[in-house]
Amino acid sequence: MTDSPNPTVILGGGFTGLFTAIHLVRQNYEKPIVLIDRNSRFTFQPLLYEFLTEEMTAEQVCPHYEKLLSGKEIKFVRDTVEAIDLPEKNLCLASGLTYTYDHLVLALGSIVNYFGVEGARENALTFRNQADALALREHLRDCLQRASMTEDAEKRRALLTVALGWSVGCGISRNPGGSAAPLVCDTRRRSARNSHRTAGTDGRNSRGRY
């Protein structure tokens, strides 16, 4: 009787985890591969702006892992990693499921860092996944609608001012302020009268008038 080998378990299905799994399959990797993520959808983060502005759909920007991995020898498990026992080579998931692995890939990403910017944690909306983008879209629309209904210039100005905080220090990043503009512009054509203003925490300001 031959024992089936323990799998290689990849924790986290972001760019790092997902593409590691796909790369291994393409190399005809001999061990079973298990990819674990707490979400059912992958987020193509650089295209999240296009999802926010409805230029692209959820299926394009946040496809289901099942669809992405269809036909590939990768087992996807939707669950949250709770504990890892490195010496024993096993891990425990929130559902109670446990895995014993031969090799482990840790690709759990990062958490939001506010870098000590005062008020950011309490007041900012995060922008990392589909749920964040939907919440932000609703919030911007709500501000625009309220701005279009007030005669108070100061109030309108406050409602149409958007502060952006982002970091461009570690990669090729696109301008989120510019990308948010079409949403503001499009909604404005329908409802609001004033220009919007965006202010980035990296010191650059931009103003849009449509």
Ligand SMILES: Cc1cc2nc3c(=O)[nH]c(=O)nc-3n(C[C@H](O)[C@H](O)[C@H](O)COP(=O)(O)OP(=O)(O)OC[C@H]3O[C@@H](n4cnc5c(N)ncnc54)[C@H](O)[C@@H]3O)c2cc1C
């Ligand atoms: C809006 C936006 C635009 C960007 N644009 C660019 C760009 O243009 N160019 C560029 O180079 N970079 C860009 N980035 C950065 C880039 O997307 C990230 O650096 C990259 O996605 C990080 O990948 P990762 O796999 O390390 O982490 P993540 O993508 O964070 O993946 C980690 C995964 O682990 C899962 N996970 C975490 N904890 C657990 C747990 N306990 N149990 C189960 N699953 C868990 C999460 O659900 C997630 O799917 C952008 C980022 C954002 C937010």
